[in-house]
Amino acid sequence: MSGHMNLTLKVWRQKNSTTPGKFVTYKANDISPDMSFLEMLDVVNEDLVKKTEDPIHFDHDCREGICGMCSLVINGEPHGPKRATTTCQLHMRSFADGDTIVIEPWRAAAFPVVKDLVTNRSAFERIQQAGGYVSISTGGVPDANEIPIPKPVADEAFSSAECIGCGACVAACKNASAMLFVSAKISQYALLPQGQPERYARAEAMVLQMDEEGFGGCTNTYACEAQCPKEIKVTNIARMNREFFNAELIKS
Amino acid sequence: MMLDAKIPEGPLAEKWNKHKFNLKLVNPANKRKYDIIVVGTGLAGASAAATLAELGYNVKAFCFQDSPRRAHSIAAQGGINAAKNYPNDGDSVYRLFYDTIKGGDYRSREGNVYRLAEVSVNIIDQCVAQGVPFAREYGGLLDNRSFGGAQVSRTFYAKGQTGQQLLLGAYSALNRQIQAGKVKMYTRSEMLDLVVVDGKAQGIVTRNLITGQVDTHSGHAVLLCTGGYGNVFYLSTNAMGSNVTAAWRAHKRGAFFANPCYTQIHPTCIPVTGDHQSKLTLMSESLRNDGRVWVPKTVELAERLRKGELKARDIKEEDRDYYLERKYPSFGNLVPRDVASRNAKQVCDEGRGVGKSGLAVYLDFADAISRLGQPAVAAKYGNLFDMYQQITDENPYQVPMRIYPAVHYTMGGLWVDYNLMTSLPGLYSLGEANFSDHGANRLGASALMQGLADGYFVIPYTVGDYLANIGPAPIDANRPEFAQTKAEVEERISKLLSLKGTKTVDEYHRDLGHIMWEYCGMSRNAEGLKKAKGMIAELRDAFWKNVIVVGENEEVNQSLEKAGRVADFLELGELMVDDALNREESCGGHFREEYQTPEGEALRNDNEFAYVAAWEFKGNNMPEVLHKEQLVFENVKLTQRSYK
Ligand SMILES: Cc1cc2nc3c(=O)[nH]c(=O)nc-3n(C[C@H](O)[C@H](O)[C@H](O)COP(=O)(O)OP(=O)(O)OC[C@H]3O[C@@H](n4cnc5c(N)ncnc54)[C@H](O)[C@@H]3O)c2cc1C
Ligand code: SF4
Ligand code: FES
Numbered sequence: 001m002s003g004h005m006n007l008t009l010k011v012w013r014q015k016n017s018t019t020p021g022k023f024v025t026y027k028a029n030d031i032s033p034d035m036s037f038l039e040m041l042d043v044v045n046e047d048l049v050k051k052t053e054d055p056i057h058f059d060h061d062c063r064e065g066i067c068g069m070c071s072l073v074i075n076g077e078p079h080g081p082k083r084a085t086t087t088c089q090l091h092m093r094s095f096a097d098g099d100t101i102v103i104e105p106w107r108a109a110a111f112p113v114v115k116d117l118v119t120n121r122s123a124f125e126r127i128q129q130a131g132g133y134v135s136i137s138t139g140g141v142p143d144a145n146e147i148p149i150p151k152p153v154a155d156e157a158f159s160s161a162e163c164i165g166c167g168a169c170v171a172a173c174k175n176a177s178a179m180l181f182v183s184a185k186i187s188q189y190a191l192l193p194q195g196q197p198e199r200y201a202r203a204e205a206m207v208l209q210m211d212e213e214g215f216g217g218c219t220n221t222y223a224c225e226a227q228c229p230k231e232i233k234v235t236n237i238a239r240m241n242r243e244f245f246n247a248e249l250i251k252s
Numbered sequence: 253m254m255l256d257a258k259i260p261e262g263p264l265a266e267k268w269n270k271h272k273f274n275l276k277l278v279n280p281a282n283k284r285k286y287d288i289i290v291v292g293t294g295l296a297g298a299s300a301a302a303t304l305a306e307l308g309y310n311v312k313a314f315c316f317q318d319s320p321r322r323a324h325s326i327a328a329q330g331g332i333n334a335a336k337n338y339p340n341d342g343d344s345v346y347r348l349f350y351d352t353i354k355g356g357d358y359r360s361r362e363g364n365v366y367r368l369a370e371v372s373v374n375i376i377d378q379c380v381a382q383g384v385p386f387a388r389e390y391g392g393l394l395d396n397r398s399f400g401g402a403q404v405s406r407t408f409y410a411k412g413q414t415g416q417q418l419l420l421g422a423y424s425a426l427n428r429q430i431q432a433g434k435v436k437m438y439t440r441s442e443m444l445d446l447v448v449v450d451g452k453a454q455g456i457v458t459r460n461l462i463t464g465q466v467d468t469h470s471g472h473a474v475l476l477c478t479g480g481y482g483n484v485f486y487l488s489t490n491a492m493g494s495n496v497t498a499a500w501r502a503h504k505r506g507a508f509f510a511n512p513c514y515t516q517i518h519p520t521c522i523p524v525t526g527d528h529q530s531k532l533t534l535m536s537e538s539l540r541n542d543g544r545v546w547v548p549k550t551v552e553l554a555e556r557l558r559k560g561e562l563k564a565r566d567i568k569e570e571d572r573d574y575y576l577e578r579k580y581p582s583f584g585n586l587v588p589r590d591v592a593s594r595n596a597k598q599v600c601d602e603g604r605g606v607g608k609s610g611l612a613v614y615l616d617f618a619d620a621i622s623r624l625g626q627p628a629v630a631a632k633y634g635n636l637f638d639m640y641q642q643i644t645d646e647n648p649y650q651v652p653m654r655i656y657p658a659v660h661y662t663m664g665g666l667w668v669d670y671n672l673m674t675s676l677p678g679l680y681s682l683g684e685a686n687f688s689d690h691g692a693n694r695l696g697a698s699a700l701m702q703g704l705a706d707g708y709f710v711i712p713y714t715v716g717d718y719l720a721n722i723g724p725a726p727i728d729a730n731r732p733e734f735a736q737t738k739a740e741v742e743e744r745i746s747k748l749l750s751l752k753g754t755k756t757v758d759e760y761h762r763d764l765g766h767i768m769w770e771y772c773g774m775s776r777n778a779e780g781l782k783k784a785k786g787m788i789a790e791l792r793d794a795f796w797k798n799v800i801v802v803g804e805n806e807e808v809n810q811s812l813e814k815a816g817r818v819a820d821f822l823e824l825g826e827l828m829v830d831d832a833l834n835r836e837e838s839c840g841g842h843f844r845e846e847y848q849t850p851e852g853e854a855l856r857n858d859n860e861f862a863y864v865a866a867w868e869f870k871g872n873n874m875p876e877v878l879h880k881e882q883l884v885f886e887n888v889k890l891t892q893r894s895y896k
Binding site for chain 1: 299302303306317318319321322324326327336338374376377378379380381382383385386387388389390391392393394410411413415416417420423424425427428430431437439462491492493525526528529530531533639642643645708709712752754756757758759800802803807808810811
């Protein structure tokens with residue numbers, strides 16, 4: 001096929017969390033603009049495997065921009081150059097023949113590298129376990145339409161709930177702050193009537209867990225919002241701060 | 253062995269209630285003495301794990317991703333059915349039951365499907381109470397849409413991200429139990445075998461995908477909620493990691509595999525662009541509510557479109573063939589998936605396909621946009637249109653989408669009885685991994701419903717009956733079966749790692765996919781299936797001699813992970829072919845060219861094939877043994893499905 005590109009990749013390779021890593025250069029030749037970024041890496045990996053070399057490890061699963069598993073800092077930007085797009089949905093037509101592309105893992109103390117481009121994001125799990133739920137059990141709940149919710153409220157909660165938990169916000173932030181992620185989760189429940197009974201306790205528990213995980217503070221540079229593939233708004237952070245403040249107020 | 257589906261006696265509408273009463277209960281104080289293993293944390297697994305933990309059982313849950321919320325369920329787009337009848341348009345439990353049985357081309361159990369329709373209403377209540385942000389109307393109540401050929405609006409949705417929101421809901425319930433210490437969650441852990449002791453499932457063997465450590469886990473019951481096996485076709489709409497390993501290993505340990513050939517090919521997916529393609533992307537079926545499917549009337553026009561001499565908009569109205577509207581005036585673009593897919597293949601086979609490859613048809617929104625306005629269309633489908641544009645670089649507001657069928661869902665799976673127990677005592681299967689409720693074709697928005705029905709509302713009752721019977725004595729993990737199964741897993745890993753041939757795992761997987769798609773895909777015939785059987789056996793032999801697996805066990809090793817999964821697909825593929833060959837009729841997604849009506853529709857043979865085909869593994873390279881579970885229809889009349 002024609003119209004294909006030849007690229008140079010500088011990829012972070014690291015055997016495991018305890019071995020230091022380094023950049024290794026690879027050629028990616030004959031790349032179609034219709035390929036996704038991960039399909040381009042698949043092609044490079046096929047070549048490596050044929051030479052019985054270890055393929056470049058990266059996380060991915062749905063390849064549809066929804067599971068939040070893919071990551072990659074591409075030329076310094078989490079999820080690459082295209083706004084509102086995950087790495088798996090980024091296509092090679094966003095690059096030009098002859099480009100050099102630098103590929104790194106998420107960089108944050110709270111997301112240690114596991115291998116190559118794969119990181120450990122379990123800190124996000126623990127934050128959600130700390131309070132990201134409504135404490136009801138299966139069965140014995142009211143009929144769904146007994147909880148009317150004004151459409152604008154429901155829509156606003158939905159836009160917070162769209163977060164895919166990828167961690168790009170953390171990777172984008174010079175302080176490695178997780179505020180955008182955590183605030184999106186807190187906001188969904190703070191907005192909905194179902195979330196009211198535990199509203200403040202939840203905000204407090206999740207914020208404390210976030211701090212415990214070693215994420216940095218927010219200094220309002222909004223890099224997170226710019227890189228978020230789901231366009232989660234920084235207004236969520238303001239809401240979270242208010243929720244946390246009120247939680248402390250109620251306690252005192 | 254006689255297969256007993258354990259469907260309760262009595263009138264359809266009373267079966268489940270009566271059955272619940274007849275099931276044994278575990279004394280509340282004893283529940284904490286039982287350990288339950290749940291493999292998979294998609295809708296089925298997460299809902300089951302959370303609910304069982306709420307009841308007081310100790311749960312160990314496993315998934316191969318780095319978080320339970322990344323299970324493939326997250327990708328479901330369109331919606332979830334429930335017989336709420338909120339729009340007052342004539343829906344009822346019975347209608348949902350009837351539509352689902354009919355949609356499945358009368359190859360599912362009345363009792364199971366009725367129960368599914370019955371509990372569907374509870375699912376919506378549960379999800380809303382958790383804070384799932386379903387779409388709402390201006391009055392604040394829940395919005396519904398019609399979906400996948402239903403003539404009532406019973407589908408609840410959250411934009412095009414229904415699966416995501418439902419899974420995040422189930423995940424939140426799971427998190428609450430993890431926090432409470434009732435669920436121990438093992439992420440990045442892959443189940444590689446099942447431990448059977450005295451004929452009962454009592455544990456699993458897992459590999460830690462970070463360290464490579466192989467472990468055994470024991471439990472009083474094992475629940476496989478590991479999703480579907482569509483990736484046997486290499487290209488499908490499933491996530492890259494979706495696989496059959498857990499179910500297949502269980503099959504090889506004694507659980508019967510039912511109706512493996514029932515595959516759903518979804519009509520609205522983005523067409524293949526080249527060999528590099530790693531997966532296919534679904535465009536939600538909801539698009540067929542407003543989009544119109546067409547191809548040019550003549551081969552000549554289609555050719556000019558393919559060459560790029562003409563654009564879709566150049567084709568005059570009278571030169572277009574809206575073939576679904578023409579052939580099926582009452583359902584039009586909303587015919588069930590199997591019918592829509594087959595028709596797309598037919599027009600492309602006639603040479604009227606569009607796009608460079610000729611393997612595509614148009615899905616056109618021009619009428620909807622002029623009727624409703626672009627903002628209204630964007631509000632409904634905006635995220636899908638964006639996704640389409642990202643992948644294809646074409647703007648579907650301006651030019652029609654190009655779509656083609658792709659493998660999407662597998663109706664077949666582990667055989668289970670009414671209690672969701674497999675033929676192996678103590679082993680259960682939930683969600684897409686089992687075969688139970690969709691017959692030969694699944695209707696849209698019913699997989700999410702089934703996964704959550706199984707997990708929230710069925711298994712919590714039925715597993716108790718088994719547990720009460722076996723008693724709470726601890727499972728002895730020192731029984732030699734545990735060490736033996738672990739040793740077998742380790743041996744297989746070593747064997748795979750020793751293979752340093754010349755072809756990559758992906759190359760074998762792609763070859764298998766081509767065989768399956770060509771001979772066991774949208775249409776099948778005896779000659780092709782026989783040929784495929786030989787080809788798969790050869791490919792499997794070649795794989796075990798010539799594949800390249802790099803690296804070691806004691807590290808993150810995606811090459812090894814993939815190799816194990818593809819090795820299992822290479823065995824499953826042959827069983828699918830056997831099953832397709834055995835079923836000498838056409839039904840739902842299984843279309844045998846030899847058996848069709850004069851109009852080219854699927855022709856069932858109810859006298860001979862109204863049964864579930866459940867296959868028993870007898871040993872490597874031995875033919876599997878077929879067991880038949882006759883389907884009994886007491887309430888619906890079997891008719892030729894007609895969507896005219
Ligand atoms: C693109 C797409 C859109 C869809 N849209 C809809 C829709 O709109 N409506 C609808 O009703 N249905 C839809 N479906 C179908 C539906 O999403 C699935 O059938 C359903 O979500 C399956 O859920 P599950 O819980 O059975 O399995 P999954 O969600 O697939 O979960 C499987 C789980 O098992 C784990 N697992 C698998 N193997 C192992 C192993 N060996 N060891 C450990 N863990 C393992 C995985 O980690 C995962 O947690 C869609 C499907 C696709 C592909
Ligand atoms: S807020 Fe955005 S960037 Fe951060 S985890 Fe959620 S989706 Fe990813
Ligand atoms: S792989 Fe799922 S979001 Fe990218």
